[in-house]
Amino acid sequence: MNFSFVPGDALRAGGALLVIPLLDGDLGDTASTALTAADKALEGKLRAAATQEGFKGKAEQSLVLNTLGTLAAERVLLLGLGSRGKFTHEVLRQAAGRAAKTAQKLKVQELTFVVPEALAAPEAVRAIAEGLLLGVYKFDRYKTGGPKEEKKAPGLGTVKLVVSGDGKSPELQAAVELGRRVAEATNWARDLVNEPPNVVDPDRLAQAAQEVAKATGIKATIGGRKEIERLKMGMFLGVAQGSAHEPRLIHLAYIPKNPKDAKRAPLALVGKAITFDSGGLSLKPADSMIDMKTDMAGSAAVLGAMRVIGELAPPFPVHAFVGACENMPSGTAYRPGDILTSRLGKTVEITNTDAEGRLVLGDILTWAVEHKPAAIVDLATLTGACVIALGNYIVGAFGDNDGAMEEVLKAAKAAGEEFWRMPVTELQKDALRSEVADMKNAGERWGGAINAALFLKEFVGDTPWVHLDIAGPSTSPKERGYFNKGATGVGLRTLVELVRQRAASPESTESPAESAAPAPKSRAKKGRSARA
Structure with a gap:
């Protein structure tokens, strides 16, 4: 899995799946820049879909929406992180794991993950990298049969991490490498x-x-x-x-x-x-x-x-x-x-x-x-x-x-x-x-x-x-x-x-x-x- 950092605008990063993690309540006035921009590009349909499906950002909640060509990303995945008071980097790690499993089900090879603005720190980046790599794990080497195209289908291989700043921090690079190891x-x-x-x-x-x-x-x-x-x-x-x-x-x-x-x-x-x-x-x-x-x-x-x-x-x-x-x-x-x-x-x-x-x-x-x-x-x-x-x-x-x-x-x-x-x-x-x-x-x-x-x-x-x-x-x-x-x-x-x-x-x-x-x-x- 190849990781790279993308500074600033998540909507221009591309990729088949744009992942936006949200704390409980972030759909309201405290919405992140990435969510606000994505919802605006989708003419309010992202928030409307979240409301209709009961997505509030609670722990283990998720919502996938097809952008129908309105964004560079083909789909948007909202990930619930739960309450702000109970948030830990392990919560983010678990959420990244859910994102990886969603990407596998959608047969996505490229993913763009928005690092929460308040958490663009080495610990958060490491947690995301670990969660994604742990989440794509499968032990199926002894399974035989099934469609040949499924066996040969490549998995998630490219991850772009959207961070504030220029994304060239040595600390962030080291954190991703440690998470990978x-x-x-x-x-x-x-x-x-x-x-x-x-x-x-x-x-x-x-x-x-x-x-x-x-x-x-x-x-x-x-x-x-x-x-x-x-x-x-x-x-x-x-x-x-x-x-x-x-x-x-x-x-x-x-x-x-x-x-x-x-x-x-x-x-x-x-x-x-x-x-x-x-x-x-x-x-x-x-x-x-x-x-x-x-x-x-x-x-x-x-x-x-x-x-x-x-x-x-x-x-x-x-x-x-x-x-x-x-x-x-x-x-x-x-x-x-x-x-x-x-x-x-x-x-x-x-x-x-x-x-x-x-x-x-x-x-x-x-x-x-x-x-x-x-x-x-x-x-x-x-x-x-x-x-x-x-x-x-x-x-x-x-x-x-x-x-x-x-x-x-x-x-x-x-x-x-x-x-x-x-x-x-x-x-x-x-x-x-x-x-x-x-x-x-x-x-x-x-x-x-x-x-x-x-x-x-x-x-x-x-x-x-x-x-x-x-x-x-x-x-x-x-x-x-x-x-x-x-x-x-x-x-x-x-x-x-x-x-x-x-x-x-x-x-x-x-x-x-x-x-x-x-x-x-x-x-x-x-x-x-x-x-x-």
Whole structure:
């Protein structure tokens, strides 16, 4: 998709579709210059049509009107943004997504988008670019049949952004480019999650990591079962042992070229990567298994974020850690009642083999802590309990380090992703107490998302850590704004914003000696490298 800026008059910009976003009430005396000019050219028919169709500029409203040759644009699309008091850039992003979907239905290849006059700022331009690119996303590569002309029909390829001023601002250009990078990385992550499990297995996920490394110049290290055994990741191995597919240990490392920056404490990103979760011997019901190809959405978001982070080149290292495997039932699968020994040395009694993600993450978090990061953020489709608590569109954020939590929540708000802080309370710790081991992998049903977070907390020691349970928002149950039904890439934009914010705050990128928390005690021999 090619973006360009057009200063001033939207009516002369041309294009097949002229998009005018409006806040609730903008059809009245506060009408924008673009709306007033378009309505005048159409002899009042635009406002009349809006009145007749009940369009007022409310959220998610839209109206398409054919100009019948009276304007350079063939059609005008009015987009509702809702009330002025509730407006955010995410509202604009969602509206741009609706515009992209309308353009697809109309088979439009060119689009002119009027940036609201009061919002002709880099954030607004970026939101529009992201919304359009996310909105045109489709996952239909396995569909066959249908009219050949439909398959070959080109999609939306040219976008003109109408802004005040001359449109030559370097900030606006940079904003569009950042929006493009983030949206393309998100769509790449959506592809990984939407692919069937017979395509995206641990090997394919490792290959995706190598593709990221090759494209951005960052370092990729891939390990197999022998490396996982060498690192004594007993929980990871336990989960993986029931599958015919070999597990993969993935480490991506962005290291700044400046030697001083390279020595700073890294930011560690950890993604859950169960490429298919049958539940193991604690088998899921058939209906619950249908979407379990998406149980690696956390890793897809982390790998996708690294695509952008490598290009942003922040002045501190960023590491991504992923343990990829399947959770399958077989004669070699781990069992309820088994006791597994983690890399940290803690023993875990298995009470439910369908609580597997936290086992793999526990070993990977231990490994990440050994790299002495300034902070760790993990993304995981971890619990159905979090979906019950927060629904399909809100990420549950867990952690007891207020500074790290505030940083992540601030990044999420800037990215337009909805997060809600959840408690991590010691009051629930009894739910994980075992009579035969240091802890159980699953406790009672009540507070299930908190129990899972408490389990992970055992493996991060004093390192500032935020756990993001994305079980609900990792997929959308329906088409909405720039979402299609299916994978969303949630969390990726927040991770990018987190890195951008830390890059702008030198105090958050101190040297390891100044800021890194001590690693939890490990079974690894002193001086042994934990890198795969």
